[in-house]
Amino acid sequence: xxxxxxxEVSHLTVATADGAVPLVDDVSFSVAPGExxxxxxxxxxxxxxxLRSILDLFPTAVQRTGGRIRMAxxxxxxxxxxxxxLRGNGxxxxxxxxxxxxxxxxxxxxxxxxxxxxxxxxxxxxxxxALGLLTEVGIPEPEQRLRAWxxxxxxxxxxxxxxxxxxxxEPRLLLCDEPTTALDATIQDQILGLLxxxxxxxxxxxxxxxxxxxxxxxxxxxxxxxxxxTIVEEAATDTVIAHPRHPYTRALxxxxxxxxxxxxxxxxxxxxxxxxxxxxxxCRFAPRCRFAVEACTVSRPPLVGVADDHASACLRDRELxxxxx
Numbered sequence: 557x558x559x560x561x562x563x564e565v566s567h568l569t570v571a572t573a574d575g576a577v578p579l580v581d582d583v584s585f586s587v588a589p590g591e592x593x594x595x596x597x598x599x600x601x602x603x604x605x606x607l608r609s610i611l612d613l614f615p616t617a618v619q620r621t622g623g624r625i626r627m628a629x630x631x632x633x634x635x636x637x638x639x640x641x642l643r644g645n646g647x648x649x650x651x652x653x654x655x656x657x658x659x660x661x662x663x664x665x666x667x668x669x670x671x672x673x674x675x676x677x678x679x680x681x682x683x684x685x686a687l688g689l690l691t692e693v694g695i696p697e698p699e700q701r702l703r704a705w706x707x708x709x710x711x712x713x714x715x716x717x718x719x720x721x722x723x724x725x726e727p728r729l730l731l732c733d734e735p736t737t738a739l740d741a742t743i744q745d746q747i748l749g750l751l752x753x754x755x756x757x758x759x760x761x762x763x764x765x766x767x768x769x770x771x772x773x774x775x776x777x778x779x780x781x782x783x784x785x786t787i788v789e790e791a792a793t794d795t796v797i798a799h800p801r802h803p804y805t806r807a808l809x810x811x812x813x814x815x816x817x818x819x820x821x822x823x824x825x826x827x828x829x830x831x832x833x834x835x836x837x838x839c840r841f842a843p844r845c846r847f848a849v850e851a852c853t854v855s856r857p858p859l860v861g862v863a864d865d866h867a868s869a870c871l872r873d874r875e876l877x878x879x880x881x
Contacts, residue, residue: 598829
């Protein structure tokens with residue numbers, strides 16, 4: 557896999573429309589062609605806003621206030637891009653709840669063909685493409701489903717339709733905003749398997765948002781852990797799971813159900829994440845961290861390299877490594 561980024565986001569900041577309340581603070585990451593980057597963290601950590609910033613898909617009360625978004629051109633050179641210009645032009649998005657994202661007044665075939673029609677394909681060619689995409693994403697009896705309405709499909713089938721719609725514009729980068737959250741475990745596994753196959757066969761890069769570290773462990777090559785609007789740890793996913801260096805990441809890993817032992821009760825993280833605009837001074841996780849000392853409440857630690865291709869934002873990183881060993 558090449559290390560040359562397909563997408564690079566630098567020092568991203570997002571705030572309310574009046575700029576008074578920060579929502580995402582100085583977030584930077586990149587994703588290479590064919591790579592899957594996972595963004596994980598509790599609800600309210602800024603994952604979805606970070607993802608939506610790539611395409612400027614914000615509600616009217618939110619705006620991007622800073623940062624740089626660059627995407628590689630056909631020759632592989634990173635260039636500054638207008639997020640709105642990336643929509644359907646190299647980048648597609650799969651949303652969390654397909655029932656509210658699919659137009660209920662359009663038939664499935666028309667929904668999937670819409671992107672191709674916008675790119676100039678004839679109605680016949682777009683319909684042929686829609687049929688092929690429904691087949692590719694595993695919709696049963698795809699010829700009949702072309703005439704179906706969204707409400708006539710199951711949740712898993714609607715999510716497959718959303719993926720087919722995203723593929724209709726031949727993206728190089730697929731953004732996934734918790735696409736398996738509303739699905740039961742069996743369907744969730746099928747959708748993850750589908751995304752893995754499509755990534756492998758099409759060479760897609762993927763940014764996958766989830767609050768479930770188990771899902772991220774299944775699909776992501778590399779993981780960025782977010783807390784209170786910023787990234788607190790980033791490394792290869794296997795490394796994040798096996799050797800977490802930030803106390804928040806460690807707490808997330810400890811709260812995962814264990815398959816090799818029985819626990820009467822899963823460990824939990826005390827308290828709740830701070831609300832937007834109510835971030836504490838110093839380390840934002842300090843009020844919930846069992847390792848916090850006074851210095852953690854005064855100075856905000858930067859995200860720095862702590863090992864090869866492994867970054868963490870913790871003042872006590874070296875001490876905690878010794879404690880863990």
